[in-house]
Amino acid sequence: MATDDVPRRRDGRRLPLGAGRGIRVRTAAIGIVLAGYAWAAGSTTPLTATALVFVLIPGVVLAVIACWWPPERIPAPDKLDIIGVSYWAICVAALFEWEASAYKDNSLPWHPSLTDLINPLLEPHIIKSTAFLVWMLVGWALVRR
Amino acid sequence: MMSTRVLTIVVFGVVIAAMFALEFLARRPGSRIPTVGQWLGYLMRPRIGRVLIFLGWWWLGWHYFAR
Numbered sequence: 573m574a575t576d577d578v579p580r581r582r583d584g585r586r587l588p589l590g591a592g593r594g595i596r597v598r599t600a601a602i603g604i605v606l607a608g609y610a611w612a613a614g615s616t617t618p619l620t621a622t623a624l625v626f627v628l629i630p631g632v633v634l635a636v637i638a639c640w641w642p643p644e645r646i647p648a649p650d651k652l653d654i655i656g657v658s659y660w661a662i663c664v665a666a667l668f669e670w671e672a673s674a675y676k677d678n679s680l681p682w683h684p685s686l687t688d689l690i691n692p693l694l695e696p697h698i699i700k701s702t703a704f705l706v707w708m709l710v711g712w713a714l715v716r717r
Numbered sequence: 718m719m720s721t722r723v724l725t726i727v728v729f730g731v732v733i734a735a736m737f738a739l740e741f742l743a744r745r746p747g748s749r750i751p752t753v754g755q756w757l758g759y760l761m762r763p764r765i766g767r768v769l770i771f772l773g774w775w776w777l778g779w780h781y782f783a784r
Contacts, residue, residue, distance in 0.1 A: 618784055623782060648759050649751065649758070649759055652756060656748070656750035666732045689729065704782055713754070714761070717761055
């Protein structure tokens with residue numbers, strides 16, 4: 573085994589022998605649990621207490637992790653390039669403006685809101701479950717930031 | 718002639734595609750454009766920013782999956 577193949581912590585220290593396999597097994601187990609949870613969440617009916625609970629649990633779990641057991645965070649940049657950020661700002665503002673104008677018009681068929689366009693796409697169970705899984709992973713990515 | 722509904726959908730599509738393009742450009746070496754993770758991380762440096770971004774994430778889940 574080459575020296576570079578030895579599993580290491582983020583600070584460069586070596587992990588104990590077998591730790592790499594243990595991490596992979598733990599990651600796989602968490603992935604299976606999350607996929608199962610997303611599959612169950614995808615089968616809930618909107619506007620029910622069950623659907624609300626399925627959304628509440630990841631929020632509470634991630635909030636608890638963020639407050640009491642924060643993971644090693646990816647350092648945020650000290651400053652951002654103002655020109656580079658302005659491109660993002662234009663896109664985000666355009667998206668919000670277009671959504672707000674649809675909302676103001678009560679999302680009529682001739683100017684539907686993003687929600688009215690996305691909701692039919694989320695109707696198939698597999699799509700809704702996948703979207704739910706992505707939503708949970710985005711939440712975890714935010715906790716790590 | 719393009720109907721207003723199609724125009725609305727096209728504009729949403731263009732804006733979202735532009736965001737994906739920005740993320741792609743931001744990941745090139747030496748890019749001055751921040752990735753979405755970088756500017757979100759920057760916004761989350763103060764505690765209030767972290768809380769608001771987290772609430773926004775949760776609201777999205779509630780909006781699309783619970784109602």
